[in-house]
Amino acid sequence: MIALVALAVPSLIGIEKIVVFLIMLSILIVLHEGGHFLVARLNRVRVNDFAVGMGPTLLKWTSPRSGTNYRLNLFPIGGYCAMQGEDGKTSEAEQQREFRAVDPARTYVEPDNFQAKTPLRRLAIVVAGPVANFLLALALFFGAAVLFGVPSDEAAPQIAELTPNLPAQAVGLQVGDTIVRVGDTTITNGNMLVALIHGSAGKRLHLVYVRDGVQHAVDVTAVLHKDPISGKMVGVIGFVPRAVFKPVGFIPALGVAWDEFSGSIGQQAGGLIALVSHPAANAGQLHGIVGIAQVAGTVQDFGWAPYLSLAAAISISLGIFNLLPVPALDGGRAAFIVVEMLRGHPVDPEKEAYVHLGGFAVLIALILMVSYRDIARIVSGQGAF
Numbered sequence: 001m002i003a004l005v006a007l008a009v010p011s012l013i014g015i016e017k018i019v020v021f022l023i024m025l026s027i028l029i030v031l032h033e034g035g036h037f038l039v040a041r042l043n044r045v046r047v048n049d050f051a052v053g054m055g056p057t058l059l060k061w062t063s064p065r066s067g068t069n070y071r072l073n074l075f076p077i078g079g080y081c082a083m084q085g086e087d088g089k090t091s092e093a094e095q096q097r098e099f100r101a102v103d104p105a106r107t108y109v110e111p112d113n114f115q116a117k118t119p120l121r122r123l124a125i126v127v128a129g130p131v132a133n134f135l136l137a138l139a140l141f142f143g144a145a146v147l148f149g150v151p152s153d154e155a156a157p158q159i160a161e162l163t164p165n166l167p168a169q170a171v172g173l174q175v176g177d178t179i180v181r182v183g184d185t186t187i188t189n190g191n192m193l194v195a196l197i198h199g200s201a202g203k204r205l206h207l208v209y210v211r212d213g214v215q216h217a218v219d220v221t222a223v224l225h226k227d228p229i230s231g232k233m234v235g236v237i238g239f240v241p242r243a244v245f246k247p248v249g250f251i252p253a254l255g256v257a258w259d260e261f262s263g264s265i266g267q268q269a270g271g272l273i274a275l276v277s278h279p280a281a282n283a284g285q286l287h288g289i290v291g292i293a294q295v296a297g298t299v300q301d302f303g304w305a306p307y308l309s310l311a312a313a314i315s316i317s318l319g320i321f322n323l324l325p326v327p328a329l330d331g332g333r334a335a336f337i338v339v340e341m342l343r344g345h346p347v348d349p350e351k352e353a354y355v356h357l358g359g360f361a362v363l364i365a366l367i368l369m370v371s372y373r374d375i376a377r378i379v380s381g382q383g384a385f
Contacts, residue, residue, distance in 0.1 A: 033080055035128040040125050049071060050080075051080050057071045083114045123341070130331075132319075140311050144308035149248060152246040157188075159173060168220065173237075198227070201235030221237075
């Protein structure tokens with residue numbers, strides 16, 4: 001299976017697209033860690049290390065003012081923010097108990113220790129990462145609207161995506177091909193092309209298209225298919241035309257960004273609720289890192305505006321996922337800090353350890369299941385969506 005996946009992924013989305021996706025994902029993760037870093041420093045918590053990438057350190061600079069080691073690591077995937085008082089091994093409650101045993105007042109021995117801060121300050125530092133993801137998503141939606149515009153009602157007569165097992169793919173049409181004529185009709189826009197094909201079910205069409213500046217021609221027969229928008233049976237050959245974007249001003253872009261942000265939050269939260277309430281019916285819609293990478297590769301063919309919007313949606317997913325009250329995630333740590341605030345003292349470390357162990361096992365099982373589904377889709381040729 002591993003050999004098949006290694007061959008299948010590059011052929012589906014291209015090595016360069018994988019690299020772009022990993023860079024995008026790393027930026028989202030590093031900025032998540034940047035949220036922790038910023039709020040930690042605002043609360044006078046010492047940050048021992050702030051790293052971009054994982055693995056062995058290639059470059060390191062130590063700030064003479066704060067003592068933070070800024071690292072550039074070998075593998076440019078993700079990053080981390082290591083604060084004083086976090087050992088990454090024991091539980092939140094265990095670290096609190098050990099710190100209080102040394103410094104009952106939690107102020108004199110190490111005032112810049114994360115564990116020396118009040119529960120409210122520690123909670124703010126923990127949730128700062130997901131909050132940074134949400135703010136980044138808003139900025140990405142806004143940037144996409146200002147720099148590239150928003151989708152209009154028009155379309156270009158260029159192929160943005162091919163539908164598997166339909167005539168366009170069968171006759172050799174490719175993403176990026178521009179259809180300039182159908183029979184004796186010159187095509188001037190995508191809407192005109194779609195309307196012509198929709199009305200040609202069962203008819204053989206002579207298409208003239210341009211690929212890399214060279215004209216080609218091919219005959220293709222439109223098949224009857226249900227239009228997902230109108231619900232009517234229409235003729236199709238199996239492609240999605242490239243969207244045309246119209247420019248928007250600064251103020252309208254703010255409204256567009258907020259609408260897309262709130263819509264994505266609602267959609268993803270609704271999907272999460274549906275997964276919890278009806279897991280059997282909705283588990284198949286989950287995508288792990290492999291499936292998301294394949295979707296990202298497809299969206300890259302649509303242009304930078306959709307890709308920035310996808311990056312924003314992934315940033316929102318990271319924020320929501322990290323806020324889940326699951327051990328090993330920011331939400332799990334936050335949950336125990338909230339319990340500490342309500343009780344006036346930390347949860348018993350042994351009890352917290354049991355919760356962490358069970359939650360971590362469930363989390364790993366879910367990740368493995370989703371990744372297996374993604375790999376199975378690619379190997380079977382079904383694609384990511």
